[in-house]
Amino acid sequence: MTQTNLANATLFDLKTGLSKEEKTKQRHLSDMTKMFYDTKALQEEMEAGHDALVYEYYDLDLPKTDGDIQYGTSIVYPGTVGDEYYMTKGHYHEVLETGEVYFCISGEGYLLMENPEGEWEIEKFVPGRAVHVPPRYAHRSINTGKEPLVTFFAFRADAGHDYGTIEAKGFRKLVVERDGKPEIIDNPKWQK
Numbered sequence: 001m002t003q004t005n006l007a008n009a010t011l012f013d014l015k016t017g018l019s020k021e022e023k024t025k026q027r028h029l030s031d032m033t034k035m036f037y038d039t040k041a042l043q044e045e046m047e048a049g050h051d052a053l054v055y056e057y058y059d060l061d062l063p064k065t066d067g068d069i070q071y072g073t074s075i076v077y078p079g080t081v082g083d084e085y086y087m088t089k090g091h092y093h094e095v096l097e098t099g100e101v102y103f104c105i106s107g108e109g110y111l112l113m114e115n116p117e118g119e120w121e122i123e124k125f126v127p128g129r130a131v132h133v134p135p136r137y138a139h140r141s142i143n144t145g146k147e148p149l150v151t152f153f154a155f156r157a158d159a160g161h162d163y164g165t166i167e168a169k170g171f172r173k174l175v176v177e178r179d180g181k182p183e184i185i186d187n188p189k190w191q192k
Contacts, residue, residue, distance in 0.1 A: 010022055010058075010060065012073050012152070014105060014106075015105075015106060015150075016075065016148065016150065017073035017074070017105055017106070017148070017150035017151075017152075018073070018075065019058065022058055022060060022072075024056035024057060024058055024075075025056060025058070025059050026053055026055075026056045027053075027054050027055050027056065027088070027089065028051045028052060028053055028054060029042065029045055029046060029050065029051050029052050029054060029081070031054075031089075032054055032081075032089065034167045035089055035090075035166075035170075036081040036082070036084050037082075037084060037170070037174060037187060037188060037189050038082030038084060040082075041081050041082035042081050042082075045081060052077070052079060053077060054077060054079070054086045054087075055075060055076040055077060055086065055087075055088050055141075056074070056075050057072060057075070057088070058072030058073060059072070060072055062157060063157060064157045064158050065157060065158055066157075066158050067157075068156075068157035068158070069154055069156065069157055070155055070156070070157040070159070071152070071153060071154040071155075072152070072153060073105070073150060073151065073152050073153070074088060074141060074150075074151050074153060075148050075149070075150050076088060076107075076109065076141050076142070076143040076148065076149040077143065077148050078143050078146050078147060078148065078149075080177060082176075083176040083177050083178065084174055084175070084176050084177075085109070085142050085143055085144050085175055085176070085177060086142075086143050087112075087140050087141060087142040087143070087175075088140050088141045088142075089140070089163050089167070090112070090138055090139060090140030090163075090166045090171060091138060091139070091140075091161045091162055091163045091165075091166060092116075092138045092161075092162040092165055092166070093155070093159040093160060093161065093162065094159060094160030094161065094162050095156070095158060095159040095160060096135065096136050097135040097136065098155055098156050098159035099132060099133055099134055099135045099155070100132075100133040100139065100154070100159075101130060101131070101132055101133070101153065101154050101155070102125070102130065102133070102151045102152070102153050103129075103130045103131075103151060103152040103153075104125040104126055104127055104128065104129045104130075104131075104149070104150070104151050105127060105150040105151060105152060106127050106147065106148070106149075106150045107125070107127070107143060107145050107147045107148050107149035107150055108124075108125055108126055108127075108143075108144060108145035108147075108149065109124075109125045109141060109142045109143040109144045109145060109149040110123065110124055110125060110142045110144060110175055110182070111123045111125060111131045111133070111139055111140070111141055111142075112139065112140045112142060112173060112175065113133055113134070113137040113138065113139045113140075114137060114138055114171055114173070115134075115136045115137050115138070116136065118172070120171075120172055120173055121137075122173070122175075122184060125141070125151065138165070138166060138171065140166075140171060142175045144175065144177075144182040168191065169190065169191040170187050170190045170191060171187055171190070172186065172187055172190050173185065173186065173187060174186075174187045
């Protein structure tokens with residue numbers, strides 16, 4: 001019997017979502033200039049020298065071919081720009097007919113989803129909850145808690161990411177803090 005090394009394995013910390021074996025991609029406020037609706041509050045943060053780490057995630061060096069699965073964790077840190085919670089940029093998949101699964105390891109927040117036809121959904125993240133993103137839906141993780149929001153994700157490896165559509169148009173809905181609680185509002189800057 002011969003052994004082949006076909007599997008790639010990664011060890012993730014179950015509290016932080018980070019791995020000592022892999023390096024994350026990081027997104028700071030300066031990387032998110034087109035994402036937050038309160039551009040004045042964002043500009044004030046930047047002028048004050050606060051280029052906070054908003055989130056980080058893994059883009060593992062796995063095969064990106066049909067039939068393979070990409071996976072990793074994302075960690076969204078607590079904070080706000082104005083009254084809008086820290087979040088991921090959000091994306092569609094380049095292969096639009098791609099679904100994705102997120103599993104919340106720790107923290108709390110939401111997964112905001114919308115499709116090109118205008119339908120949208122939002123699902124709560126709490127530890128132990130898995131959320132399915134249907135094919136054709138853009139998605140964004142939002143941290144509404146006081147601790148990092150850590151999720152594990154998996155999707156078809158050849159799906160790619162389309163961040164440009166979200167950068168240009170935004171999401172139709174936003175999650176903001178009102179009276180100490182999350183509230184869903186229409187995005188005043190959403191572009192049709």
